[in-house]
Amino acid sequence: MQFYGTEIPSRLLLGTAQYPSPAVLAEAVKSSGTGTITVSLRRETADGSGAGFWETLRETGCRILPNTAGCHSVQEAVTTAHMARELFDTPWIKLEVIGHSDTLQPDVFGLVEAARILSDEGFQVFPYTTDDLVVGERLLEAGCEVLMPWGAPIGSGQGLRNPDALRAMRAHFPGVPLIVDAGIGRPSDAAMAMELGMDAVLLNTAVAKAGDPARMAAAMAQAIDAGRAGFAADPMERRDMAVPSTPVLGLAEFA
Amino acid sequence: MITIAGAGLAGLACAYELAQRGAKVTVYERGNTPGDSSVARFAGGMLAPWCERESAEEEVITLGSRTFGWWAKITPVHRRGTLVVAPARDRAELTRFGRRTSGHREVNSAEITGLEPALGGRFSQGLFFEQEAHLDPRRALRDLSAKVQEMGVEIRYSTPAPARVTLDCTGMAASLPGLRPVRGEMAVLHCPEVKISRTLRLLHPRMPLYLVPRGDGYFMIGGTMIESSSDRAITLRSLSELLNAAFTLHPAFAEASVVETGAGLRPAFPDNLPRLTEQGGTLFLNGLYRHGFLLAPAMAQQAADRLIPETTDENHRERQTA
Numbered sequence: 001m002q003f004y005g006t007e008i009p010s011r012l013l014l015g016t017a018q019y020p021s022p023a024v025l026a027e028a029v030k031s032s033g034t035g036t037i038t039v040s041l042r043r044e045t046a047d048g049s050g051a052g053f054w055e056t057l058r059e060t061g062c063r064i065l066p067n068t069a070g071c072h073s074v075q076e077a078v079t080t081a082h083m084a085r086e087l088f089d090t091p092w093i094k095l096e097v098i099g100h101s102d103t104l105q106p107d108v109f110g111l112v113e114a115a116r117i118l119s120d121e122g123f124q125v126f127p128y129t130t131d132d133l134v135v136g137e138r139l140l141e142a143g144c145e146v147l148m149p150w151g152a153p154i155g156s157g158q159g160l161r162n163p164d165a166l167r168a169m170r171a172h173f174p175g176v177p178l179i180v181d182a183g184i185g186r187p188s189d190a191a192m193a194m195e196l197g198m199d200a201v202l203l204n205t206a207v208a209k210a211g212d213p214a215r216m217a218a219a220m221a222q223a224i225d226a227g228r229a230g231f232a233a234d235p236m237e238r239r240d241m242a243v244p245s246t247p248v249l250g251l252a253e254f255a
Numbered sequence: 256m257i258t259i260a261g262a263g264l265a266g267l268a269c270a271y272e273l274a275q276r277g278a279k280v281t282v283y284e285r286g287n288t289p290g291d292s293s294v295a296r297f298a299g300g301m302l303a304p305w306c307e308r309e310s311a312e313e314e315v316i317t318l319g320s321r322t323f324g325w326w327a328k329i330t331p332v333h334r335r336g337t338l339v340v341a342p343a344r345d346r347a348e349l350t351r352f353g354r355r356t357s358g359h360r361e362v363n364s365a366e367i368t369g370l371e372p373a374l375g376g377r378f379s380q381g382l383f384f385e386q387e388a389h390l391d392p393r394r395a396l397r398d399l400s401a402k403v404q405e406m407g408v409e410i411r412y413s414t415p416a417p418a419r420v421t422l423d424c425t426g427m428a429a430s431l432p433g434l435r436p437v438r439g440e441m442a443v444l445h446c447p448e449v450k451i452s453r454t455l456r457l458l459h460p461r462m463p464l465y466l467v468p469r470g471d472g473y474f475m476i477g478g479t480m481i482e483s484s485s486d487r488a489i490t491l492r493s494l495s496e497l498l499n500a501a502f503t504l505h506p507a508f509a510e511a512s513v514v515e516t517g518a519g520l521r522p523a524f525p526d527n528l529p530r531l532t533e534q535g536g537t538l539f540l541n542g543l544y545r546h547g548f549l550l551a552p553a554m555a556q557q558a559a560d561r562l563i564p565e566t567t568d569e570n571h572r573e574r575q576t577a
Contacts, residue, residue, distance in 0.1 A: 020310040022435075023526035052435025053482035056525060155460065211355060 001199060003146050003177055004092070004124040006063075009035035011194070012224050013065065013179065014217065015204025016040075022056040024213050029060045032217035037062045038094055038202065040069035041084045054087075065126065067094035072101070074114045081118050093118060094126040094148070094181075094202075104154040108135045112142050119143025128181050131165035133172050140176065147176055148202065151193060152183025155205045159189035163196060170197040187216075187223035194227025195235070256281065257562060259424060260416035263293030264547045265540045266424035267399045268555035271329075274406040276563045281409045283416035290396035291412075294426060294519035295547050297441050299467045299477050300392040301454050302326065302549055303337050305358035305384050314528055315546055318553040323388055325552035330398040333468075334388040335453035338362070338370055340378040342503060348458035349380060359384045373450050373505060389454045389467050392548060422558060423539045426522045427484075431532060431541055436520035438481040439545065440489040442497055446511035447472030457504050464500035473514070476501050478545070489516045521545055529554045531561060538562065 001008050013036045019025035029037060039057055057064060066084035071077040074097060081093045097114055099107025106129055115125045119142055127139050131149040139147060149169055152158035160166060161183065169178060180193040181202040190201045201224055210216035257273055259266045262284035270280045286292035304319035326332045339359070341349040353359065359382040368375040370383065400410060416425075423429050427436050451474070457464040467475045479493050494516060501508045524530055524542040529550055532539045540558050543550055 021312075021523075021525060021527035026525070052484065055435070209351075 001177070003126070008063070008200075009033075010221065010224075011200040011228060012190075012221050013038060013200055013202040014207065015202065016057060017069075017204055018208040019213060022053060025208075026056060026060060028207055028213040028217040029062060031214040032207070032221050034217075034221070035062055036065055038065045038067050038204070039088070040067050041080050041087070063092075064088050064090060065092050065094050066090065067128075068096045069094075070098065071096060072098050072107075074110045074117070077110070077114045078117055081114075081123060085123070091122060091124045092126065093123050094128060096128045106130060106150070108132065108138075111135075112138045115139055115144050116142035126179070131162055131169055133169065136169060136173060136176075140173075145176070146179065147173065148179045148181035150182040151180045151189065152185075154182040156183055157185030157206060158183055159185050160192055160196075163192065166193070166196050166198065184220075187219045190220050191223040191227035191230070194224050195230050197231050200224075257422065258283065258417065258420040259422045260420045261293075261424040261426065261428075262286075262400060262410050262412070263290055263424060263426060264295035264298075264396065264399075264551050265426070265543060265554070266422075267396065267403055268551040269422055269424060269540060269558045270403045270408045270410075271399065271406070272555040272559035273562065274403055274408050276559055278563055279407070280403075281411065282403075283414050283420070284410060284412050285415055287412045289400035289410075290393065293396065294439075294521055295392055295396060297439060297477075297517045297519040298392040298545075298547055299441075299454070299465055299475055300390045300395065300548055301337070301465065301467060302332065302388040302390065303384065303454065304549055305356055305387060306337050306339065306456060307546060307549065308357070309352055309355045311546070312526065312528055315549065319546070319549040322549050322552050326390055326395065326548070329402050330390055330395040332388050332390050333453070334386075336370075337384040337387040337454045337456060338367065338374075339382040339384070339456045339458060340367065340374070340504075341380070341458040343379065345459055346380065348460060349382065352458055353382050356382075356384075358386055371451055371453065371455070373507075374455075377505070387454065390548065391469055395548065419535075420537055421562065423537050424541070426541065426543075427520050429522075429539055429541055431534070431539055433524050434522055434541060435482070435525075436484040437523050437544065438479070438483040438485060438518060439477060439521055440479045440481075440493045440497070440518045441475060441477035441516070442489070442494060442513055443469070443515040443517075444474045444476060444501065444508060444511040445472055445514045446474060446508055448507045448510065449474075449505050451505075455504060457500055459500060459503075462496040462500050464497060464504070466501065466504060474501075474511075480545070484520060486518060486520055489518050521547075531558055 012034045014034045015038045068077040068080040077097050097107045097110040125144045126146050128148050151160045177199045179200040180198045184203040184206050207213050207217045257278050257280045259282045262282045273280050304316045307315045362381045362383045364379045367381050455466045523544040527544045529542045
């Protein structure tokens with residue numbers, strides 16, 4: 001699996017916020033087997049003052065995907081991306097432009113604009129978007145090579161609210177890496193995303209707020225592996241009538 | 256003679272434990288009043304091990320259980336419990352909180368009104384942690400420093416510590432491997448119209464709030480948890496979220512005066528638990544994180560055990576089981 005030409009070792013991408021402690025976070029990262037972690041960069045820490053916490057993240061050995069979580073305008077997101085590039089020395093940026101403070105729904109207009117600006121500046125943009133096909137097309141035109149549609153609102157744990165839209169995205173963007181970002185609550189949600197043909201899953205709260213984050217991280221990783229294998233194995237079609245799994249013809253005759 | 260750097264919460268608690276064991280103790284403090292430069296000034300002063308267990312390791316309960324008696328010998332401890340409530344739409348938060356903690360019972364609207372009449376009819380469901388308590392952090396620091404001085408401890412204010420001390424309790428000023436700052440922000444409200452007598456916690460998926468009564472119509476509200484080393488004044492966003500949450504608890508807070516805001520850096524190790532470490536012949540007590548008043552007594556006892564090992568087996572046994 002590759003994003004922007006970079007091979008990633010696991011189809012699970014893990015967020016690093018809201019864990020009970022950095023030690024629990026490090027344990028969860030380890031048991032998830034992920035190779036990619038996201039880090040939110042806020043004004044509060046943009047001057048490098050989060051260094052103590054970032055040290056923990058660097059020690060995990062994972063590739064860091066900085067994000068612009070909590071940015072409500074194009075300007076804010078672009079500025080945050082610049083800081084992230086400097087601090088983490090990576091062209092990768094998970095782009096969030098939030099349009100609605102209650103649902104944290106992306107502002108897709110601002111998102112496309114910010115994606116264009118950042119792509120032109122050489123960033124490799126991972127846009128957090130809705131499952132809208134036209135927005136997806138616009139993001140690709142703006143220079144994105146990966147799309148991150150939501151499953152449900154951030155942190156809601158509702159699972160995939162519109163699997164049909166994700167299926168349509170898969171069909172519409174066959175060669176584009178699709179990462180379901182946000183909304184995953186349980187391992188079955190992650191498995192379902194992978195069965196729909198998504199390339200990866202990004203989640204945070206479902207692991208961070210579990211009673212045993214390390215165990216939930218491992219469960220998510222297993223679900224993602226199972227879902228991916230299920231998709232790759234080409235599952236049977238649904239049928240409306242029963243078909244006996246033992247042959248009907250050639251039954252033994254009892255004379 | 257035992258020398259301690261830092262007359263904050265950890266330094267004073269250790270001085271107390273060491274003086275108890277007959278040691279001659281000198282404490283060096285760069286500030287000029289007790290706890291002047293200590294992040295404990297901004298603490299809630301909650302002695303709430305069962306609530307804290309929601310996001311902390313089991314040690315907060317095992318180490319925190321003897322904090323009540325320890326503090327009661329030094330400063331007024333208000334053992335009135337903690338009442339945890341949530342707005343109707345965040346009831347799932349209450350379910351989760353209850354599942355992750357112990358030492359509580361569910362309370363309904365009438366019981367909540369019975370406990371805190373001011374909240375009457377505002378919340379239909381809550382959790383009551385009856386055994387928990389709170390104290391006034393600044394008064395506790397003053398009382399503790401007076402107590403240790405009474406016991407013969409010398410506190411040298413406005414005096415930097417010598418290059419080498421027996422025990423270092425300087426919080427973020429100590430450079431220890433793995434130690435990081437976690438920024439916390441708080442505000443103090445004055446609102447004599449609202450009568451609340453115990454710690455309240457308002458659960459909210461984005462901005463959980465605690466409110467600790469300080470008496471005479473004063474309330475401390477907190478607290479944010481931000482991975483940052485910035486000690487600048489509270490941000491507008493944090494302050495507005497805190498004030499909004501207070502308003503959700505009781506609309507009369509709309510008329511409260513915001514008499515103080517503050518921000519401090521809590522020292523924490525990666526597991527968010529305090530540690531005793533030795534480096535270059537000095538013992539360090541650090542990493543009390545957001546559990547200073549809760550865990551300082553147990554950690555000070557451990558520090559004293561390291562510096563003045565108990566002599567008789569009987570004493571030792573007593574301390575182990577105390």
